[in-house]
Amino acid sequence: MILVTGANGMVGSYVKGVFVEERLALTDIPEMDVCRKDLVFSLAEKYKPDMILHLAAETNVDRCEKEIDHAYRTNALGVQNVALACQHLGAEMVYISTGGVFDGKAGQVHTEFDLPNPLNVYSKAKYEGERLVAALLNKYYIFRAGWMIGGGPAKDKKFVGKIIELCKNRKEIEVVSDKFGSPTFAQDFVKSIKKIVHTKNYGLYHLVNTGVCNRYEIAQEIVKLLKVDVKIKPVSSDRFPLPAPRSASEAMRNYKLDLLGINPMPEWRQALSAYLKEWQK
Numbered sequence: 001m002i003l004v005t006g007a008n009g010m011v012g013s014y015v016k017g018v019f020v021e022e023r024l025a026l027t028d029i030p031e032m033d034v035c036r037k038d039l040v041f042s043l044a045e046k047y048k049p050d051m052i053l054h055l056a057a058e059t060n061v062d063r064c065e066k067e068i069d070h071a072y073r074t075n076a077l078g079v080q081n082v083a084l085a086c087q088h089l090g091a092e093m094v095y096i097s098t099g100g101v102f103d104g105k106a107g108q109v110h111t112e113f114d115l116p117n118p119l120n121v122y123s124k125a126k127y128e129g130e131r132l133v134a135a136l137l138n139k140y141y142i143f144r145a146g147w148m149i150g151g152g153p154a155k156d157k158k159f160v161g162k163i164i165e166l167c168k169n170r171k172e173i174e175v176v177s178d179k180f181g182s183p184t185f186a187q188d189f190v191k192s193i194k195k196i197v198h199t200k201n202y203g204l205y206h207l208v209n210t211g212v213c214n215r216y217e218i219a220q221e222i223v224k225l226l227k228v229d230v231k232i233k234p235v236s237s238d239r240f241p242l243p244a245p246r247s248a249s250e251a252m253r254n255y256k257l258d259l260l261g262i263n264p265m266p267e268w269r270q271a272l273s274a275y276l277k278e279w280q281k
């Protein structure tokens with residue numbers, strides 16, 4: 001039995017289709033508010049899961065910058081509540097972190113052996129979540145994801161979804177070209193989690209689609225795949241000021257999985273193409 005938190009989110013929307021053989025308890029706010037230890041413990045007691053797949057988080061990076069208590073309550077103390085429930089039950093825990101823990105310079109690609117130095121409140125809280133999981137549990141997996149892609153027309157409010165929408169009625173779109181990262185198709189991500197948790201190689205892993213790019217390159221690829229006549233214009237991030245600072249590079253490679261010979265993630269262009277096909281179905 002796997003208990004899933006944040007199951008209604010972008011990543012959560014792939015869990016049912018991937019973990020088909022497992023018994024699942026799919027939960028989300030408000031019936032499972034991870035900020036409330038009493039609720040976390042009562043649902044953990046009810047389902048007695050072998051694993052908690054902890055997907056719940058406040059993922060709005062700019063909101064976290066403005067609502068600091070909310071960010072730490074959800075993304076750090078919420079993780080502590082789930083980790084304590086796992087400790088209580090002897091259950092395994094899967095926690096999702098972010099490449100935003102790094103303060104990289106343009107062109108830098110981070111491995112699991114690089115030291116984090118998060119620049120914004122969201123990433124600081126997510127990093128604190130990592131430390132809490134590692135301090136409280138032995139049987140855990142921490143997967144750092146990159147720029148998440150997924151959800152389809154109903155749920156995708158992120159970059160790819162926005163570009164697809166803009167392509168419908170614009171001739172030119174300005175896109176930032178000085179911030180680098182690693183796209184992560186949520187379906188590939190969940191499928192890979194399933195494979196890795198079967199190995200019992202507990203620990204911290206980077207789990208992104210292979211390759212590094214900037215947002216401008218992703219937008220160009222979307223236009224190419226959709227075969228639309230839209231010009232993508234590269235601009236500096238100064239053009240779109242945001243409340244939360246972002247590092248020039250949060251790109252990662254799945255170095256530990258490469259070393260173990262079990263890196264299941266496809267290249268990012270391949271992943272984007274698969275996602276757009278899913279979108280157009």
Ligand SMILES: NC(=O)c1ccc[n+]([C@@H]2O[C@H](COP(=O)([O-])OP(=O)(O)OC[C@H]3O[C@@H](n4cnc5c(N)ncnc54)[C@H](OP(=O)(O)O)[C@@H]3O)[C@@H](O)[C@H]2O)c1
Pocket residue numbers: 005006007008009010011012028029032033034035054055056057058059074078096097098099126144145146147148149
């Ligand atoms: N999205 C990304 O680009 C990205 C990148 C790297 C890592 N991650 C991590 O990946 C994991 C999954 O993210 P996602 O992309 O699936 O995010 P998402 O689409 O925002 O889903 C998160 C889910 O958690 C729910 N939630 C928020 N606060 C909660 C609480 N207190 N208790 C229980 N549920 C709560 C959300 O509900 P509401 O929608 O009602 O708030 C939502 O259904 C998170 O740990 C996130 O930090 C995401």
